[in-house]
Amino acid sequence: MKKLVKVVAAIIENEKQEILCALRSPEMALPNIWEFPGGKVEANEDIFSALEREIDEELNCKIETFKEVFNDNIHEYETFTIHLISIRCKVVEGTPIPSEHSKLIWLKRENLESLKWAPADITAVDQLINEK
Numbered sequence: 001m002k003k004l005v006k007v008v009a010a011i012i013e014n015e016k017q018e019i020l021c022a023l024r025s026p027e028m029a030l031p032n033i034w035e036f037p038g039g040k041v042e043a044n045e046d047i048f049s050a051l052e053r054e055i056d057e058e059l060n061c062k063i064e065t066f067k068e069v070f071n072d073n074i075h076e077y078e079t080f081t082i083h084l085i086s087i088r089c090k091v092v093e094g095t096p097i098p099s100e101h102s103k104l105i106w107l108k109r110e111n112l113e114s115l116k117w118a119p120a121d122i123t124a125v126d127q128l129i130n131e132k
């Protein structure tokens with residue numbers, strides 16, 4: 001059986017109703033595709049604390065999570081299975097600066113479709129596009 005990896009991802013919306021999208025760098029696993037920033041949940045860590053930690057590490061800013069799951073998806077990649085949990089958040093301190101990603105952009109919901117997303121993220125992207 002493939003390894004199951006639990007990953008949390010942040011849906012960060014700004015005051016202009018734009019969503020933060022992050023481009024994975026050529027050095028990362030699944031390179032050069034767009035995702036919601038986040039990462040793997042460590043043992044004994046709850047999903048909300050994991051996301052706060054990951055965003056602090058990756059984007060050098062503090063977020064507050066909405067304490068509810070926005071989208072929950074299991075997707076099988078070739079080499080592992082991902083359990084991707086997307087959670088709405090807002091930035092409460094600092095400004096997102098990429099340390100690992102190639103690029104960050106803020107996009108309106110209707111433009112999210114224009115990016116090449118990680119396959120596991122498609123259900124969350126569709127849910128965002130369709131909710132308003």
Ligand SMILES: Nc1nc2c([nH]c(=O)n2[C@H]2C[C@H](O)[C@@H](COP(=O)(O)OP(=O)(O)OP(=O)(O)O)O2)c(=O)[nH]1
Binds near residue numbers: 039084
């Ligand atoms: N962060 C994030 N990862 C995603 C998303 N969609 C998706 O398929 N993934 C995959 C890419 C990676 O294989 C895995 C997350 O690993 P990662 O490398 O970003 O997380 P991490 O910082 O905890 O990893 P590590 O290098 O410390 O092991 O999940 C997403 O929206 N956000």
